[in-house]
Amino acid sequence: MVIEWDAPITMDDGLVLRADIYRPVGGGEHPVLMTHGPYAKGLSFQEGFAFAWMQLAREHPEALEGSSNKYQSWETPDPEIWTRDWGYVCVRVDSRGAGRSPGYLDCFSPRETLDFKNCIEWAGVRPWSNGKVGLTGISYYAMNQWQVAALRPKHLAAICPFEGASDLYRDGVRHGGILTSFWIRWYPAQVSSVQHGLGARGRINHNTGEPIAGPETLSPEEMARNIADLPGQHLGNRFATDAYFAERTPRLEDIEVPVFSRGNWGGIGLHLHGNTEAFLRVGSRQKWLEMHGDTHWTEYYTPGGRALMRRFFDHFLKGEDNGWDREPAVQLSVRLPNEKFLTRKEGEWPLARTQWTRHYLDAASSALVAEPGSDASVEFRGFSQGHTFYTPPMLKASEITGPVAAKVFIASSTRDADIFLSLRAYAPNGRELLFQGASEPNVPLAFGWLRASHRKLDAARSLPYRPWHPHDEEQPLVPGEVHELDIEIWPTSIVLPPGFRLALTVGGEDYDHQLPGPLVPKAPPQYGGIRQTGCSIHVHDVSGDRPPEVFDGTATLYTGGKHASFLLLPVIPAA
CATH class of the missing domain: 3.40.50.1820 (Alpha/Beta hydrolase fold, catalytic domain)
Incomplete structure (x- = not known):
């Protein structure tokens, strides 16, 4: 050279x-x-x-x-x-x-x-x-x-x-606000x-x-x-419309050159959503999306x-x-347990044959069920892992590939609440199925986040599987009053064998898989060596942003009846 x-x-x-x-x-x-x-x-x-x-x-x-x-x-x-x-x-x-x-x-x-x-x-x-x-x-x-x-x-x-975010506010700096x-x-x-x-x-x-x-x-x-x-x-x-973020957020529709967007299923704190969202929104007539696993x-x-x-x-x-x-426009490394992948080419994203399937939360049984149950509720402290809901064991192999979303009905004892959603999978022996993430070795399927005061939706830009929050103002909660929250969960891919279960955790702090054993792996030293919990270095622990008197109150999750909280999954039918 x-x-x-x-x-x-x-x-x-x-x-x-x-x-x-x-x-x-x-x-x-x-x-x-x-x-x-x-x-x-x-x-x-x-x-x-x-x-x-x-x-x-x-x-x-x-x-x-x-x-x-x-x-x-x-x-x-x-x-x-x-x-x-x-x-x-x-x-x-x-x-x-x-x-x-x-x-x-x-x-x-x-x-x-x-x-x-x-x-x-x-x-x-x-x-x-x-x-x-x-x-x-x-x-x-x-x-x-x-x-x-x-x-x-x-x-x-x-x-x-x-593996690069395309919206600094939503993809990287302020997840759900x-x-x-x-x-x-x-x-x-x-x-x-x-x-x-x-x-x-x-x-x-x-x-x-x-x-x-x-x-x-x-x-x-x-x-x-x-x-x-x-x-x-x-x-x-604090808002996506603040000048700082507005001038750093590109109009993806203005991009005209050919694009090859490459994302990682394990980039669930920074580098995933940006690649799929930008693929959908760029103005380019020639564009391709590839999704893979392994490290960043x-x-x-x-x-x-x-x-x-x-x-x-x-x-x-x-x-x-x-x-x-x-x-074809899309190449997916469809994920299976134990870090195995099946490469498959598709014509679009999300997949046209997706069967959008609701699983309703039932607080009375801690289950994800096919139909809304009777009125029920469960409380959790703001700074806690919250409550987990499980599907029954799968009767046959089931593929979940695409964007995910949830609707939850929440009341808070304070004027605000941070809601953390974790999509998880479990083996028949009860052990959680974890994956190599982009920046740490044990991550769940997907995360979603929303600050309840940022719950306002942009109806013109929202889709059933991707609610769009403008993040342009704060709408405080009325303490004790039930509020409806639509929450985007970042895309994922998994084929679950028979006997495996899906789960959704609704909580008020970052996911923690709590690995067994006396030693818990550390993040790379240049990031302060923080404990790896499945979120790695993408945690939400800035005290000035989450004062306990506001965010460590009591949250109540309502399910069933007129408060039919649900998880929306992209089920891909077998070929």
Whole structure:
């Protein structure tokens, strides 16, 4: 490869961002794959995210073959595969204020998105470019693809967001209006730790010998002035319509380029809903959805996962007639117990043959039943796991694949309540069926959340299986009065064998699977080592957002009669 370190890209306001460019030898014009973000392009995958690298090497050694892995960087393509072997130019840009790029660091801001657009247009007219730029990458490098694609850069030809939220408020920061602490832990661990200006105080790029967050070394006071207060931004902006979130939420309908959206059933706290929702809403006439399992990063690096992306980009960036345009719109790794998957291609999402099936909650029997029962109720404390309802054992194999929703009738002793829904599965021996999640090893089927004061629906955008809350105002509860809540539960997929049961837990705090044994696995150390409970790092424990005097009251769940609470499941009939 020909490697150009710290290539300058001048923005419209005169600030210069820095990019590493990996080009095939021999000159000529080539398609471009670009990433742009705050994780420091010079930080190696192996050093910055050793826990993930070791797991990938241990469980999928084939993902590391065919490369020296010297240029691997977290959540970005390996240039030894994409450039040396497959003929793409890989461009990694440190976003404003991060890594080797100076400036004010403000994640997902309009300024950062405009910078990304400028970088795309710059790459599209380089002598080594064929004029077609594709976007790829995981997580942050997927989320900002939705943002910049909505600006319609002239040279943008295709995007492949891999496990990336498309609505910062709903998918990532405030689930159902409830603030998650993930970003507050993530910010110092992954962003300010590589802020531009650390210089000699930071890490070194082992390929260049240069500081990854330099070259200059700024004082702590200067650096504090150059970075946004993200925890304050998240705590201080409570509604989706607040300017902070509104200007960071793309109009997905404005995206016109081909889209290959790749999501993970196990991304139930951040990276799942964004991929399915964006697939439905983007304006692109050419769009595909792929859903898989395993960890957050695995299928991006495995040979099979890379081959899917290569076919997509070869078709739209190189013009190859490889049959990609004739592929069905949806490819699902349908999940079975014990981390087994059945790959199946479909024509649409949700599946047209879905049998939307109600299971009614019965507080008298703690059951999920086919018809509403008599009036009943059950109380639970606000900060508690709440109450669980079970189906009878399955008489035959049953597939649940698609979006899920619930309607519950709730009263609270206070003016508000946070409702946490957990969709679960149990084996005949009574043991809960747990799965490898995107960011922890034991997750249930799906989660849903709603702050009761955010229960207002947008009737025009709501669907039976996906209620849409505008999150534009607070409507306090009347203590003791019953209120109707429609709650979205993120999509899932499972084929349950005969004898297995489904369950729904309705509670007031994050799910906790309570693994047996004296030791409970910890989250990766950069996220504070919080206990893994099935939610991993996506928990809702910000005290300023959930004052006990409001949210730790007594909640009462009503079922049956005129308060027929129910769970809506996407049942897929056997072929």
